[in-house]
Amino acid sequence: MSSADSPTRLLTCTAYWTAAVRAQESGRQDRLFHDPWAATLADKEGSAWIEQRSAASVIPIVLRTRFFDDFLTRTVAETGIRQIVLLGAGLDTRAYRLDWPEGTCFYELDQAPILQFKRHALASAQPKCERRTISVDLLSPWEQALAEAGFAASRPAVWLLEGFLFYLSDTHLTALLERVLQLMAPASQIGFDVINKLTLTSPLTSRWVEMQASCGAPWIGSMDDPVGFLAAHDCRAILTSPGAPAANYDRWPYPVIPVTMPEMPHLWFVTAEKQIVANSRKKERVE
DSSP states (O other): OOSTTSHHHHHHHHHHHHHHHHHHHHTSTTOSOOOTTHHHHHHHHHHHHHHTSOTGGGHHHHHHHHHHHHHHHHHHHHHOOOEEEEETOTTOOHHHHSOOOTTOEEEEEEOHHHHHHHHHHTTTOOOSSEEEEEEOOTTSOOHHHHHHTTOOTTSOOEEEEOSOGGGSOHHHHHHHHHHHHHHOOTTOEEEEEEEOGGGGTOTTTHHHHHHHHHTTOOOOOOOSOHHHHHHTTTEEEEEEOTTSGGGOTTTOOSOOOOTTOTTSOOEEEEEEEEOOOHHHHHHHHHO
Protein backbone atom coordinates (compact mmCIF):
# COMPACT_ATOMS: atom_id res chain seq x y z
CA MET A 1 0.00 0.00 0.00
CA SER A 2 1.41 3.36 -0.95
CA SER A 3 -1.27 5.91 -0.11
CA ALA A 4 -0.50 8.47 2.56
CA ASP A 5 -3.15 7.09 4.90
CA SER A 6 -2.49 3.38 4.36
CA PRO A 7 -2.15 1.09 7.40
CA THR A 8 1.56 0.65 6.73
CA ARG A 9 2.11 4.42 6.72
CA LEU A 10 0.18 4.79 9.98
CA LEU A 11 2.21 2.09 11.69
CA THR A 12 5.40 3.92 10.78
CA CYS A 13 4.13 7.09 12.46
CA THR A 14 2.98 5.36 15.61
CA ALA A 15 6.29 3.55 16.05
CA TYR A 16 7.94 6.91 16.75
CA TRP A 17 5.18 7.81 19.21
CA THR A 18 5.64 4.62 21.18
CA ALA A 19 9.40 5.15 21.32
CA ALA A 20 8.74 8.63 22.73
CA VAL A 21 6.60 7.12 25.50
CA ARG A 22 9.43 4.72 26.37
CA ALA A 23 11.88 7.60 26.43
CA GLN A 24 9.69 9.62 28.77
CA GLU A 25 9.19 6.65 31.10
CA SER A 26 12.90 5.88 31.11
CA GLY A 27 13.57 9.33 32.55
CA ARG A 28 11.47 8.71 35.67
CA GLN A 29 13.04 7.67 38.94
CA ASP A 30 10.23 5.14 39.43
CA ARG A 31 10.41 3.91 35.84
CA LEU A 32 8.87 0.56 34.99
CA PHE A 33 11.52 -0.13 32.35
CA HIS A 34 14.66 1.46 30.99
CA ASP A 35 15.22 2.01 27.29
CA PRO A 36 18.41 4.01 26.72
CA TRP A 37 17.83 4.12 22.95
CA ALA A 38 14.22 5.31 23.00
CA ALA A 39 14.93 9.05 22.78
CA THR A 40 17.03 8.55 19.65
CA LEU A 41 14.46 6.22 18.13
CA ALA A 42 11.59 8.64 18.85
CA ASP A 43 13.22 11.16 16.51
CA LYS A 44 11.52 14.50 15.82
CA GLU A 45 8.14 12.98 15.04
CA GLY A 46 7.85 11.13 18.32
CA SER A 47 9.22 14.04 20.34
CA ALA A 48 6.67 16.43 18.86
CA TRP A 49 3.83 14.00 19.56
CA ILE A 50 4.74 13.33 23.20
CA GLU A 51 4.98 17.05 23.95
CA GLN A 52 1.25 17.31 23.29
CA ARG A 53 0.34 14.40 25.58
CA SER A 54 -0.13 14.44 29.33
CA ALA A 55 1.75 11.90 31.42
CA ALA A 56 -1.55 10.35 32.52
CA SER A 57 -2.75 9.88 28.94
CA VAL A 58 0.11 7.53 28.01
CA ILE A 59 -0.07 5.35 31.13
CA PRO A 60 -1.81 2.53 29.20
CA ILE A 61 1.15 2.40 26.78
CA VAL A 62 3.62 2.35 29.67
CA LEU A 63 1.74 -0.47 31.39
CA ARG A 64 1.39 -2.36 28.12
CA THR A 65 5.14 -2.19 27.54
CA ARG A 66 5.95 -3.54 30.99
CA PHE A 67 3.17 -6.14 30.85
CA PHE A 68 4.47 -7.62 27.61
CA ASP A 69 8.07 -7.35 28.86
CA ASP A 70 7.02 -9.61 31.72
CA PHE A 71 4.99 -11.87 29.45
CA LEU A 72 7.93 -12.51 27.12
CA THR A 73 10.62 -12.98 29.76
CA ARG A 74 8.40 -15.16 31.95
CA THR A 75 7.32 -17.35 29.04
CA VAL A 76 10.87 -17.88 27.82
CA ALA A 77 12.09 -18.66 31.34
CA GLU A 78 9.27 -21.06 32.21
CA THR A 79 8.76 -22.92 28.94
CA GLY A 80 12.18 -23.08 27.33
CA ILE A 81 10.82 -21.48 24.15
CA ARG A 82 13.62 -19.73 22.29
CA GLN A 83 11.84 -18.30 19.24
CA ILE A 84 10.22 -14.87 19.64
CA VAL A 85 8.34 -13.31 16.73
CA LEU A 86 7.49 -9.61 16.82
CA LEU A 87 4.97 -8.72 14.14
CA GLY A 88 4.90 -4.99 13.53
CA ALA A 89 8.10 -4.77 15.57
CA GLY A 90 8.48 -1.07 14.90
CA LEU A 91 11.15 0.50 17.11
CA ASP A 92 10.93 -2.16 19.81
CA THR A 93 14.22 -2.70 21.69
CA ARG A 94 13.46 -5.76 23.81
CA ALA A 95 16.21 -7.74 22.07
CA TYR A 96 18.64 -5.12 23.42
CA ARG A 97 17.30 -4.00 26.78
CA LEU A 98 16.13 -7.29 28.34
CA ASP A 99 18.21 -10.31 29.31
CA TRP A 100 17.61 -13.49 27.30
CA PRO A 101 18.74 -17.09 27.74
CA GLU A 102 21.36 -18.49 25.40
CA GLY A 103 19.82 -19.63 22.14
CA THR A 104 17.02 -17.05 22.08
CA CYS A 105 16.30 -15.63 18.63
CA PHE A 106 14.13 -12.62 17.85
CA TYR A 107 12.42 -12.39 14.47
CA GLU A 108 11.34 -8.79 13.90
CA LEU A 109 8.95 -8.17 11.02
CA ASP A 110 8.05 -4.70 9.79
CA GLN A 111 8.32 -2.37 6.83
CA ALA A 112 11.74 -1.79 5.31
CA PRO A 113 11.95 1.98 6.07
CA ILE A 114 11.30 1.57 9.79
CA LEU A 115 13.75 -1.32 10.08
CA GLN A 116 16.39 0.65 8.19
CA PHE A 117 15.94 3.65 10.47
CA LYS A 118 16.17 1.36 13.49
CA ARG A 119 19.33 -0.31 12.18
CA HIS A 120 20.98 3.07 11.76
CA ALA A 121 19.86 4.36 15.17
CA LEU A 122 21.09 1.21 16.94
CA ALA A 123 24.29 0.81 14.95
CA SER A 124 26.49 0.96 18.05
CA ALA A 125 24.23 -1.19 20.25
CA GLN A 126 24.53 -4.94 20.73
CA PRO A 127 21.45 -7.16 21.14
CA LYS A 128 21.43 -9.62 24.02
CA CYS A 129 20.29 -12.46 21.78
CA GLU A 130 20.29 -13.37 18.12
CA ARG A 131 18.15 -10.95 16.15
CA ARG A 132 16.88 -11.28 12.59
CA THR A 133 14.95 -8.55 10.81
CA ILE A 134 12.50 -9.26 8.01
CA SER A 135 11.18 -6.48 5.79
CA VAL A 136 7.55 -7.15 4.93
CA ASP A 137 4.11 -5.64 4.60
CA LEU A 138 2.05 -7.52 7.19
CA LEU A 139 -1.04 -7.24 5.02
CA SER A 140 0.72 -9.22 2.31
CA PRO A 141 2.14 -12.77 2.55
CA TRP A 142 5.09 -12.85 4.98
CA GLU A 143 5.16 -16.47 6.12
CA GLN A 144 7.72 -17.59 3.53
CA ALA A 145 10.06 -14.72 4.40
CA LEU A 146 9.88 -15.71 8.06
CA ALA A 147 10.72 -19.32 7.22
CA GLU A 148 13.63 -18.25 5.03
CA ALA A 149 15.01 -16.27 7.97
CA GLY A 150 15.28 -19.52 9.92
CA PHE A 151 12.02 -19.66 11.85
CA ALA A 152 11.01 -23.24 12.64
CA ALA A 153 7.22 -23.48 12.45
CA SER A 154 7.31 -26.99 13.90
CA ARG A 155 8.69 -25.70 17.22
CA PRO A 156 6.86 -23.56 19.80
CA ALA A 157 7.37 -19.81 19.65
CA VAL A 158 6.16 -16.70 21.43
CA TRP A 159 4.35 -14.26 19.18
CA LEU A 160 3.74 -10.61 20.02
CA LEU A 161 1.51 -8.19 18.12
CA GLU A 162 1.69 -5.04 20.20
CA GLY A 163 0.24 -1.62 19.68
CA PHE A 164 -1.06 -1.78 16.14
CA LEU A 165 -4.10 -4.01 15.66
CA PHE A 166 -6.51 -1.13 16.30
CA TYR A 167 -5.07 0.69 13.27
CA LEU A 168 -6.22 -2.13 10.98
CA SER A 169 -9.72 -2.72 9.71
CA ASP A 170 -11.66 -5.51 11.41
CA THR A 171 -11.14 -7.64 8.31
CA HIS A 172 -7.38 -7.14 8.24
CA LEU A 173 -7.11 -7.55 12.02
CA THR A 174 -8.92 -10.88 12.01
CA ALA A 175 -7.11 -12.15 8.92
CA LEU A 176 -3.69 -11.34 10.38
CA LEU A 177 -4.44 -13.11 13.65
CA GLU A 178 -5.80 -16.12 11.81
CA ARG A 179 -2.60 -16.39 9.77
CA VAL A 180 -0.53 -16.29 12.93
CA LEU A 181 -2.70 -18.84 14.71
CA GLN A 182 -2.48 -21.24 11.77
CA LEU A 183 1.31 -21.01 11.92
CA MET A 184 1.60 -21.49 15.67
CA ALA A 185 2.81 -24.89 16.82
CA PRO A 186 1.19 -26.46 19.90
CA ALA A 187 2.52 -24.97 23.16
CA SER A 188 3.24 -21.68 21.39
CA GLN A 189 2.04 -18.51 23.06
CA ILE A 190 0.72 -15.23 21.72
CA GLY A 191 0.24 -11.76 23.16
CA PHE A 192 -1.55 -8.78 21.67
CA ASP A 193 -3.60 -5.77 22.70
CA VAL A 194 -7.02 -5.04 21.25
CA ILE A 195 -10.04 -2.87 21.90
CA ASN A 196 -13.73 -3.71 21.74
CA LYS A 197 -16.01 -1.90 19.32
CA LEU A 198 -17.62 0.26 22.00
CA THR A 199 -14.25 1.89 22.65
CA LEU A 200 -14.58 3.65 19.31
CA THR A 201 -17.83 5.41 20.28
CA SER A 202 -17.90 5.64 24.09
CA PRO A 203 -17.75 9.09 25.75
CA LEU A 204 -15.28 7.53 28.21
CA THR A 205 -12.70 7.03 25.50
CA SER A 206 -13.65 9.77 23.06
CA ARG A 207 -10.78 12.10 23.94
CA TRP A 208 -8.11 9.53 23.04
CA VAL A 209 -9.99 8.27 19.98
CA GLU A 210 -10.40 11.82 18.71
CA MET A 211 -6.73 12.57 19.34
CA GLN A 212 -5.70 9.53 17.30
CA ALA A 213 -7.92 10.64 14.43
CA SER A 214 -6.66 14.22 14.56
CA CYS A 215 -3.06 12.96 14.38
CA GLY A 216 -3.87 10.98 11.26
CA ALA A 217 -3.80 7.55 12.87
CA PRO A 218 -7.42 6.69 13.69
CA TRP A 219 -8.39 3.63 15.65
CA ILE A 220 -10.66 1.55 13.42
CA GLY A 221 -10.11 -2.12 14.32
CA SER A 222 -11.74 -3.96 17.21
CA MET A 223 -12.68 -7.39 18.51
CA ASP A 224 -15.51 -7.96 20.97
CA ASP A 225 -14.71 -11.55 21.98
CA PRO A 226 -10.99 -12.35 21.87
CA VAL A 227 -11.42 -15.34 24.18
CA GLY A 228 -14.03 -16.94 21.91
CA PHE A 229 -12.05 -16.13 18.79
CA LEU A 230 -8.92 -17.74 20.19
CA ALA A 231 -10.80 -20.75 21.58
CA ALA A 232 -12.03 -21.48 18.05
CA HIS A 233 -8.36 -21.74 17.10
CA ASP A 234 -7.45 -24.08 19.97
CA CYS A 235 -5.97 -21.35 22.16
CA ARG A 236 -6.75 -20.77 25.81
CA ALA A 237 -6.76 -17.02 26.45
CA ILE A 238 -6.54 -14.67 29.40
CA LEU A 239 -7.75 -11.07 29.26
CA THR A 240 -6.07 -8.39 31.37
CA SER A 241 -7.07 -4.74 31.64
CA PRO A 242 -4.68 -1.88 32.41
CA GLY A 243 -4.77 -1.39 36.16
CA ALA A 244 -5.70 -4.99 36.96
CA PRO A 245 -3.33 -6.75 39.40
CA ALA A 246 -1.22 -8.20 36.58
CA ALA A 247 -0.94 -4.82 34.83
CA ASN A 248 -0.94 -2.21 37.57
CA TYR A 249 2.62 -1.72 38.82
CA ASP A 250 1.34 0.90 41.28
CA ARG A 251 0.83 3.31 38.41
CA TRP A 252 -2.84 3.02 37.36
CA PRO A 253 -4.80 5.95 38.88
CA TYR A 254 -8.33 5.08 37.76
CA PRO A 255 -11.02 2.56 38.71
CA VAL A 256 -10.47 -0.78 37.03
CA ILE A 257 -13.28 -2.03 34.81
CA PRO A 258 -13.82 -5.82 35.06
CA VAL A 259 -12.62 -7.37 31.82
CA THR A 260 -16.02 -8.73 30.82
CA MET A 261 -18.28 -5.93 32.05
CA PRO A 262 -20.92 -5.40 29.34
CA GLU A 263 -21.73 -2.08 27.70
CA MET A 264 -18.32 -0.66 28.57
CA PRO A 265 -15.26 0.23 26.47
CA HIS A 266 -12.41 -2.22 26.92
CA LEU A 267 -8.72 -2.20 26.14
CA TRP A 268 -7.45 -5.73 26.65
CA PHE A 269 -3.98 -7.17 26.96
CA VAL A 270 -4.53 -10.66 25.59
CA THR A 271 -2.28 -13.65 26.22
CA ALA A 272 -2.98 -17.18 25.05
CA GLU A 273 -1.40 -20.60 24.64
CA LYS A 274 -1.95 -22.94 21.70
CA GLN A 275 -3.36 -26.20 23.00
CA ILE A 276 -2.71 -29.75 21.88
CA VAL A 277 -5.98 -30.82 20.28
CA ALA A 278 -7.47 -33.99 21.75
CA ASN A 279 -7.96 -35.53 18.30
CA SER A 280 -4.28 -35.03 17.58
CA ARG A 281 -3.32 -36.84 20.79
CA LYS A 282 -5.69 -39.69 19.93
CA LYS A 283 -4.20 -39.96 16.44
CA GLU A 284 -0.70 -40.09 17.86
CA ARG A 285 -1.66 -42.99 20.18
CA VAL A 286 -3.16 -44.94 17.28
CA GLU A 287 -0.10 -44.42 15.11
